[in-house]
Amino acid sequence: MAHAYTPGLKVTEKAVIRKTRRLPILGEVLVEKGQKVSPSTVVARTSIPGNPQTVNIANILGVEAEDVVEYMQKKEGDYVHQGEILAQYSSFFGLFKREARSPVEGTIEMISKVTGQVTLREPPIPVEVDAYIEGVVEEVLPKEGVVVVTEGAFIQGIFGVGGETNGVVRVAVESPSDVLEASHIKSDDADKVLVGGSLVTADAIKKAGEVGARGIVVGGIVDHDLIEYLGFDIGVAITGHEDVPVTVIITEGFGQMRMADRTFSLLQKISGLKACINGATQIRAGVMRPEIIVPGYQTSSSGAADEDLAQGLVVGTAIRIIREPYFGLLAEVVELPPELQVIESESKVRILKAKLEDGTIVTVPRANVEIIEA
Amino acid sequence: MQEEKTAFTPDTEINTVLATDCGSTTTKAILIEKVEDEYRLIVRGEAPTTVEAPFEDVTMGARNAIREIEELTGRRFLSDTGVITPRQPDGSGADIFMSTSSAGGGLQMMVAGVVKTMTAESAARAALGAGAIVMDVISVDDGRKPHEKIQRIRHLRPDMILLSGGIDGGTITHVVEIAELISAAEPKPRLGIGYKLPIIYAGNKHARKHIEEILSEKTDLRVVDNLRPVLEREVLGPAREAIHNLFMEHVMAQAPGYNKLMSWTAVPIMPTPGAVGNCMQTAAKEYDMSVIGVDIGGATTDVFSVFGDFFNRTVSANLGMSYSICNVLLEAGMANISRWIPFSIDEADLRNRIRNKMIRPTTIPQTLDDLILEQGIAREALRLAFVHHKSLAVGLRGVHKERTIGDTFEQSGSGDTYIDMADLGMLIGSGGTLSHAPRRAQAAMMLLDAFQPEAETMLAVDSIFMMPQLGILASVHPKAAMQVFDRDCLVKLGTSIAPIGPSGNLQFGEPCVTVTIDLNGETIEESVPYGSMKVIKIPENVTVDAVIHPTRQFDVGKGHGRVVESKVNGGVVGVVIDCRGRPLALPDDPTLRSQKLLEWFIAMDMYPADLLKKYADKGI
Numbered sequence: 001m002a003h004a005y006t007p008g009l010k011v012t013e014k015a016v017i018r019k020t021r022r023l024p025i026l027g028e029v030l031v032e033k034g035q036k037v038s039p040s041t042v043v044a045r046t047s048i049p050g051n052p053q054t055v056n057i058a059n060i061l062g063v064e065a066e067d068v069v070e071y072m073q074k075k076e077g078d079y080v081h082q083g084e085i086l087a088q089y090s091s092f093f094g095l096f097k098r099e100a101r102s103p104v105e106g107t108i109e110m111i112s113k114v115t116g117q118v119t120l121r122e123p124p125i126p127v128e129v130d131a132y133i134e135g136v137v138e139e140v141l142p143k144e145g146v147v148v149v150t151e152g153a154f155i156q157g158i159f160g161v162g163g164e165t166n167g168v169v170r171v172a173v174e175s176p177s178d179v180l181e182a183s184h185i186k187s188d189d190a191d192k193v194l195v196g197g198s199l200v201t202a203d204a205i206k207k208a209g210e211v212g213a214r215g216i217v218v219g220g221i222v223d224h225d226l227i228e229y230l231g232f233d234i235g236v237a238i239t240g241h242e243d244v245p246v247t248v249i250i251t252e253g254f255g256q257m258r259m260a261d262r263t264f265s266l267l268q269k270i271s272g273l274k275a276c277i278n279g280a281t282q283i284r285a286g287v288m289r290p291e292i293i294v295p296g297y298q299t300s301s302s303g304a305a306d307e308d309l310a311q312g313l314v315v316g317t318a319i320r321i322i323r324e325p326y327f328g329l330l331a332e333v334v335e336l337p338p339e340l341q342v343i344e345s346e347s348k349v350r351i352l353k354a355k356l357e358d359g360t361i362v363t364v365p366r367a368n369v370e371i372i373e374a
Numbered sequence: 375m376q377e378e379k380t381a382f383t384p385d386t387e388i389n390t391v392l393a394t395d396c397g398s399t400t401t402k403a404i405l406i407e408k409v410e411d412e413y414r415l416i417v418r419g420e421a422p423t424t425v426e427a428p429f430e431d432v433t434m435g436a437r438n439a440i441r442e443i444e445e446l447t448g449r450r451f452l453s454d455t456g457v458i459t460p461r462q463p464d465g466s467g468a469d470i471f472m473s474t475s476s477a478g479g480g481l482q483m484m485v486a487g488v489v490k491t492m493t494a495e496s497a498a499r500a501a502l503g504a505g506a507i508v509m510d511v512i513s514v515d516d517g518r519k520p521h522e523k524i525q526r527i528r529h530l531r532p533d534m535i536l537l538s539g540g541i542d543g544g545t546i547t548h549v550v551e552i553a554e555l556i557s558a559a560e561p562k563p564r565l566g567i568g569y570k571l572p573i574i575y576a577g578n579k580h581a582r583k584h585i586e587e588i589l590s591e592k593t594d595l596r597v598v599d600n601l602r603p604v605l606e607r608e609v610l611g612p613a614r615e616a617i618h619n620l621f622m623e624h625v626m627a628q629a630p631g632y633n634k635l636m637s638w639t640a641v642p643i644m645p646t647p648g649a650v651g652n653c654m655q656t657a658a659k660e661y662d663m664s665v666i667g668v669d670i671g672g673a674t675t676d677v678f679s680v681f682g683d684f685f686n687r688t689v690s691a692n693l694g695m696s697y698s699i700c701n702v703l704l705e706a707g708m709a710n711i712s713r714w715i716p717f718s719i720d721e722a723d724l725r726n727r728i729r730n731k732m733i734r735p736t737t738i739p740q741t742l743d744d745l746i747l748e749q750g751i752a753r754e755a756l757r758l759a760f761v762h763h764k765s766l767a768v769g770l771r772g773v774h775k776e777r778t779i780g781d782t783f784e785q786s787g788s789g790d791t792y793i794d795m796a797d798l799g800m801l802i803g804s805g806g807t808l809s810h811a812p813r814r815a816q817a818a819m820m821l822l823d824a825f826q827p828e829a830e831t832m833l834a835v836d837s838i839f840m841m842p843q844l845g846i847l848a849s850v851h852p853k854a855a856m857q858v859f860d861r862d863c864l865v866k867l868g869t870s871i872a873p874i875g876p877s878g879n880l881q882f883g884e885p886c887v888t889v890t891i892d893l894n895g896e897t898i899e900e901s902v903p904y905g906s907m908k909v910i911k912i913p914e915n916v917t918v919d920a921v922i923h924p925t926r927q928f929d930v931g932k933g934h935g936r937v938v939e940s941k942v943n944g945g946v947v948g949v950v951i952d953c954r955g956r957p958l959a960l961p962d963d964p965t966l967r968s969q970k971l972l973e974w975f976i977a978m979d980m981y982p983a984d985l986l987k988k989y990a991d992k993g994i
Contacts, residue, residue: 026568052558054520065547109558114550114584119558144567159733223725235701236673236692237732254729283697283735323737324727324744345745346812346982347738368737 009156009251009289009370011263013299017154018138021129022145024048033140037131037148039166039276044129044145050122053104058116060100061089065116072118078108086118132164133276134295153270153297155251155263157217160279160290161230161239162247167214169294171195171271176264179256180218182207189213193275193292195267199256200248205229209245215277217267217292219252219259226254240280247279249290252320257328260320260372270294313371319354323368330372331356331364388851390461392443392451392468393843394436395646396423396475396635401432403439404843405447405468406858413854415862418838419443424631425477431631432477433638456638470850472639474842476646477629481505481621482564484532486512486556488539488548492770493577496602497538499766500576500610502687504617505648506533507674512555514539514548520555527559533625535561535571536613537585540578542603549577553588560592565628570594572620576601576613596620608770621645641850647676649845651687653859654678654802656848660856663799666825667841668756670805672696672735675759679767684792686767690759695752695807696735703728706754713960714750714823716971716989717743742985745812749820752807756824764791795956796828796874796931802864804836814946815909815978818867828874828956829931830922832943833867866914868945872952873928880904882961882970886928886953890921891942900951904928905959905970907977908951912944920949950978 027046031037057072058065071087074080080102088099106122135150172184172194180196182203190212196204200218202225208216227233230242251263275294282288313319317333331354340348341363349365356362391406391413401423405416419442424435433456440451450466451457458467483506487494494513501508509530512523535556539549556573563571572594575585579600589595598612622642626632636643644652650669658665658680667678673694678687692701703711708721727744728751731737739745768791801821803809808817817835821827840863848855873887882905891898891910902908912918920942926935942949954974961967972990975981 022567025562049560051521052524054524054554054558110554110588112550112554115547115554117551117554119554121558222722223729224722233700233704235704236698237700253726253733255723255726281733283733322730322734323740325741327727327730344741344985345739347745347810348812349738365738365740368740370734 009158011155011260011266013153013266013269013297014151015154016149016151017133017135017293017295018147018149019131019133019135020141020145020147021131022141023129023143024127026143027127029140029143029146031131031137031140031146033137035137036135037137038134039130039132041131042128043131043137043148045126047124047126050106050124051104052109053106053120053122055086055100055103055118055120056116057087057100057111057118061087061098063089063116066113068116068118069111069113072111074108076108076111079106080108080120081105132278133293134274150293150295153266153292153294153299155217155266155292157249157251157279157281157290157292158253159237159239159281160247160249161226161234161242161281162215162244162279163240163242164276164278164280165214165247166274166276167191167193169193169195169267169271169273169275171268173197176219176259176261180204180216185211185213187211193217193277195264195271196259197264198252198258201225202228205246205248213246215247215249215275215279217249217251217277219250220255220257221248221250222256223254237281237283239282240278242279247277249277249279249292253322253328255328258330260330262372267292270297273297313352313366313369318372319369320372321354321362321364321369323365326356326362326364329356331362331369334361386460386469388469388854390468390470391847391851391854392440392457392471393847394439394473395649395840395842396425396432396436396473396477397646398477398480399423401435401439401477402839402843403436403443404840405443405451406847406854408854412861413857415840415858417443417446418840419446423477425629429630431634432475432629433631433634436473436635456634459640470640472641472643472843472846472850473635474644474646474649474846475626475629475632480507480647481617481625481645482507482509482533483536483617484509484512484527484530485536486538486552487577488514488552490515492605493538493540493602495766495768496608496610496770497536497576497613499608499686500538500601500613501536501617502689502766503610503648503651503685504614504621505645505651505687506617507689507691512552514551523555524559527556527561531562531564532571533564534617534620535573536617537573537575538577538601538613540581540600541605542579542600544578546578546581546584549581550584550588553585557588557592563624565625569624569628572596572624574598574613574616574620576616579603594624606770618642618644618648641846644842644846644849646842647687647689649842650676651678651685651845652848653841653845653855655680655685656845656852656856657800657802657859660852660860661800664794664797665800665802666793666798667802668759668804668808668821668825669839669841670695670752670755670759670803670807672806673698675755675805677759677763679763679793681767681792681794681797684767686763688759688763688766690755690762693755693759693762695748695755695805696732699728699732699751699755702751702755702758705758710754711750713967714753714971715746716968716975717746718964719743719747742981746981749807749811749816753820753823756820760825764793767791767793795826795831798827798831800832800834801825801827802834802836804839804841809835809837809839813980814865814867815980818870818947818950819974819978819980821867822870822872822950822952823958826872826956826958827870828872829929829938830940830942831870831872833870833945833947833950834864835867836863837865838863866943866945867947868909868912868914868949869942870950870952871920871922871930871942872954872956873924873930874956875924875928875934876904876955877927877929877934880927882906885925887925887930887951888923889949889951890923891949892919902951902953904953904955906953907974908953909948909978910951911948912942914945916944917941918944947978
């Protein structure tokens with residue numbers, strides 16, 4: 001049987017991280033296996049066919065579609081400039097003239113005798129893929145891209161907006177309970193990744209954008225503030241392509257939520273180092289969570305915490321409860337009864353008993369907890 | 375060893391069936407066997423789907439699910455190279471193995487036609503019926519400029535495009551224009567970098583030559599019969615068949631491990647929703663009644679309807695209970711969700727809760743408050759999905775219809791929905807929210823509130839979601855599929871009796887209907903006033919004679935005030951008399967609404983009565 005709990009997000013000082021960097025269509029790979037790359041190294045390049053434009057010559061000239069070819073001044077394959085005459089019609093010894101001009105610069109791809117349309121293709125659009133993280137090319141995928149590998153610190157968030165970027169980490173608050181406010185953000189925070197505690201305010205996000213910060217990592221965000229920042233509401237959990245100045249990654253959830261100590265303390269350790277971050281989130285098969293990667297981070301600890309996480313839930317495991325009525329509270333597992341039990345909603349589920357920070361013992365479905373630290 | 379599958383012919387005797395459904399998260403296997411003269415579900419097994427990294431081989435998940443069946447039965451079904459078929463003298467193996475799949479995002483299509491409400495709509499119906507998610511519908515008159523359409527085609531990366539347009543012998547210009555747009559966009563398929571995008575042309579046959587000239591080099595073009603050869607007729611079969619073939623050849627063949635899985639199966643793998651549609655159609659035929667089915671998932675809600683010769687499926691791609699739950703909030707609005715909740719809740723709190731469910735979709739409601747909230751959201755997701763369905767489940771538009779003077783007053787011309795809730799025989803609910811509701815009465819109430827069935831309707835839920843496997847089985851052995859469907863798949867909740875009306879102004883509490891039932895010689899008579907509900911406990915698989923006598927402002931199928939004598943079916947909930955009005959009347963006043971909700975919850979025995987007391991004490 002699969003684990004009856006949410007496995008939790010990866011927060012580790014030492015991980016081997018692989019990133020596949022792939023072109024949208026076939027192209028040219030620009031790096032070799034074993035080559036060192038930085039986040040901005042272009043690893044593959046291609047050009048996608050330029051934007052097509054259609055011009056209905058028959059309509060413009062007022063002629064039959066099948067006769068369009070007669071009036072064309074250009075033929076298929078010709079290169080035309082914006083405003084250049086494509087087709088011309090004149091009658092009464094040139095007294096009445098009509099002409100169709102090219103709306104763009106490009107090549108004539110097709111002249112249709114059926115619709116009287118001309119398809120123009122604008123110049124090809126170059127597409128480049130960068131390495132995103134600092135590392136070594138582990139594998140070349142011929143004509144498609146590469147796999148870049150690195151070792152370092154790795155933190156997953158629960159939800160994010162905004163795409164790939166990088167910057168030096170600065171922890172802007174004192175503790176994981178603190179709210180990241182506009183006053184915490186300084187004028188020299190340009191290009192930085194700022195770390196807050198339990199919440200980020202709408203003003204703080206705004207100010208981060210104004211000073212040119214690259215990212216914000218924080219425990220929680222209020223639903224309304226997120227909508228205000230994006231300018232639209234998110235209906236479906238698929239993000240990463242928003243056109244926003246600052247990538248925002250939340251580590252715990254919506255509402256004010258104290259950041260897990262383990263996450264906050266690792267973010268403190270990597271303060272001053274360059275992190276590569278991505279807010280892209282996709283919650284369905286092939287779950288994708290937002291991430292913070294610090295390539296090359298050297299840890300002094302042994303990584304035992306990760307082994308403990310791999311054990312799953314045992315008595316003593318520190319957990320966070322992720323659903324009402326104890327949403328967001330931290331606790332420690334005190335009992336794991338194997339048999340199914342009926343909870344208040346009358347669902348029959350596997351439960352656990354946990355001790356909250358104030359000492360109260362509560363019963364919670366195992367599906368409603370996640371492991372947060374060893 | 376019997377590793378290789380044997381050829382399946384219609385004459386093959388089938389006593390043991392093994393079937394899997396490879397869903398996006400879970401692969402479910404079922405074992406069906408002939409027990410005496412009946413086909414029955416024997417056991418089921420499930421395992422996580424293994425299409426994604428690090429496994430990237432769908433057969434691993436299928437093997438794991440089948441292994442559970444092996445453990446439960448103590449018999450062997452797997453060999454080193456696949457499923458053992460046919461069944462062997464030593465008891466190992468199955469007579470036939472088959473599979474459905476929606477893993478890896480299912481089948482994603484784009485359709486195009488000339489006129490939005492005619493050929494483009496027919497193309498959308500063909501694609502949806504074949505089990506696809508329709509990403510966009512492009513037509514000449516869709517209001518977008520040519521460059522916007524081209525950008526859209528470029529941006530989406532569908533698995534295939536279905537292009538239709540024009541009746542045979544009609545104008546060819548418009549369909550060629552759409553083909554030119556597709557050609558200009560140079561669309562790429564979602565899977566298989568470097569492959570050509572499959573395009574099915576099912577339009578005016580006189581335009582084929584031009585379509586081939588424009589598209590055959592750039593795309594993988596297939597030409598089939600026109601799906602709208604004349605305005606008055608829709609012929610979707612050839613297009614649907616081509617979609618299924620391309621699904622196998624292109625989509626499945628690109629997905630990790632599917633080539634291996636295909637080599638195990640005796641019949642082609644079907645897209646999961648296509649198989650469910652097949653199951654619904656077979657059920658409608660078998661029961662000889664109109665059927666509506668709904669499957670509410672985490673990301674999407676599928677609605678199927680079979681009314682006479684009409685079959686339709688729609689996918690509301692962004693109405694679901696986890697991945698797209700925030701979209702339900704967005705589309706329904708806060709007021710529509712809160713009208714199902716008998717207590718007050720801070721809007722900001724509710725919004726954060728819904729968002730947290732989205733980002734942690736595997737959590738379950740622990741408290742009654744949370745359960746009621748989640749079921750309130752589900753009602754709205756179901757309601758919106760049904761509204762969407764009705765807008766597509768329409769007669770052919772653009773058909774000239776002769777009208778008499780009498781028709782002038784009726785205004786039910788072509789293009790209207792053919793869904794008639796008073797004619798609906800069975801309403802089937804499926805998906806975790808409905809199938810796993812802690813009490814069956816909750817599922818019954820969600821169906822009643824969202825769909826508002828009228829007069830008499832059988833309510834049911836799919837117990838363990840095996841309709842996909844039964845749908846594909848129905849394509850080779852309908853009898854076996856229907857026996858299992860009736861006995862092991864459906865949980866019959868009971869008949870609902872919902873009078874249509876009132877026809878004028880009426881206050882809650884005034885008389886609505888009297889139902890007299892004869893149960894084993896005992897006469898049960900219930901008079902239920904307008905605005906109330908009542909359940910008569912009649913067990914599952916028991917059919918009783920009933921006399922339904924509505925007051926003159928209500929109609930139970932034969933006209934206002936007309937008595938209906940019929941047979942009604944019991945179920946795990948019972949016979950539900952729903953006198954809340956059709957259309958359903960919810961009081962506008964929050965306090966009164968809360969009182970009525972609690973009254974209905976208690977009448978239906980939906981939630982623990984002692985816990986409901988707290989809402990009554992607190993008020994809204």
